[in-house]
Amino acid sequence: MLTVNAYAAPSATEPLVKTTIERRDVGAHDVLIEIRYAGICHSDIHTVRGEWGAIAYPQVVGHEIVGVVTEVGTDVSKHKVGDRVGVGCMVNSCRECENCLAGEENYCLNGNTGTYTAVDRDGTITQGGYSTHIVVDEDFVLRVPESIPYEAAAPLLCAGITTYSPLAHWNAGPGKRVAVVGIGGLGHMAVKIAHAMGAEVTVLSQSLSKKGDGLRLGADHYYATSDRETFSTLKNSFDLIINTVSAQIDINAYLKLLRLDGTLVNVGAPPEPLPIKVFTLFGNRRTFAGSSIGGIRETQEMLDFCAEHGIAPEVELIDADHINEAYERVLNSDVRYRFVIDIVSMR
DSSP, rough: EEEEEEBSSSSSSOOOOEEEEEEEEEETTTEEEEEEEEEHHHHHHHTTTTSSSSSOSSSSSOOOEEEEEEOOTTTSSOOOTTEEEEOOSSSESSSSHHHHHTTTTGTTTTTTSSSSBBBOTTTBBOOOOOEEEEEEGGGEEEOOTSSOHHHGGGGTHHHHHHHHHHHHTTTOOTOEEEOOOOOHHHHHHHHHHHHHHHHHEEEESSSSSSHHHHHHHOOOEEEEETSSSHHHHHOOOOOEEEEEEOOOOOHHHHHTTEEEEEEEEEEEEOOOOOOHHHHHGGGGOOOOEEEOOOOHHHHHHHHHHHHHHTTOOEEEEEGGHHHHHHHHHHHHHOOOEEEEEEEGGGG
């Protein structure tokens, strides 16, 4: 066992604290990664505060992880010592169900093993990337292209794939009109990726305060949803809407912005139900859908796409002792657009 430094939540109500955790010995198919950077996702905050259900404490979160391989198991063939690699939201799956066999491990019918708060193969609870090292099965380790800035690569492993997957699945591209609801950690990546795919991109944000950023990131249009005229002006406009916010919104008003056979996809995860008026779906044969990260194959595809198109998240780098402050700033929407922890500061 390897003892490593980490930051953990002692309970749902206390700040994260510096501690140590144990990592399993490197098995035949495992990779030991020295973590260099870890992104802060809103999901981390929901999790440690018990907003998505009870968890075991102490808990180390973080599922946007990049680092360098420092040891490989005897049977590892996909990675070698010195490789730049990443780990996202899952570290294993059953590998036997039809979804896993189709390369969609994120939809494992037996439940994939999350990077944190999940039961690992040895019966322990998985601990995430707010730590100096992690041991992961080689099949769930991604290659990080050299052209992606190291410190900016981490959020691609959640924010990047969470938005890339629905954009790819619903065929965003030339001739398609795509709207992105919200321009935070997820939304700003959706704008960049949809623009690179060739779609006409519109940002729908609460206010116009980030309009300059939205246009710089690749949006063609930008509207404030606090102005009710927006919903009249844009009625029947979009082929695809990606909703990235985790707050309550009038989902029926957004559905009415869809064209014939248009789809609204939720990737934000509000803790409360979103009420749907079924008659709203009847008009224009609209679809309301959800999407959850991506499989390992698609995540690698996303990383390669971002490398090819020069896409990287907009990040603010912080030391580990500023994690709790960063959490409060995330909750106050005071970050443009993703906090990344410099893990060297944790050693």
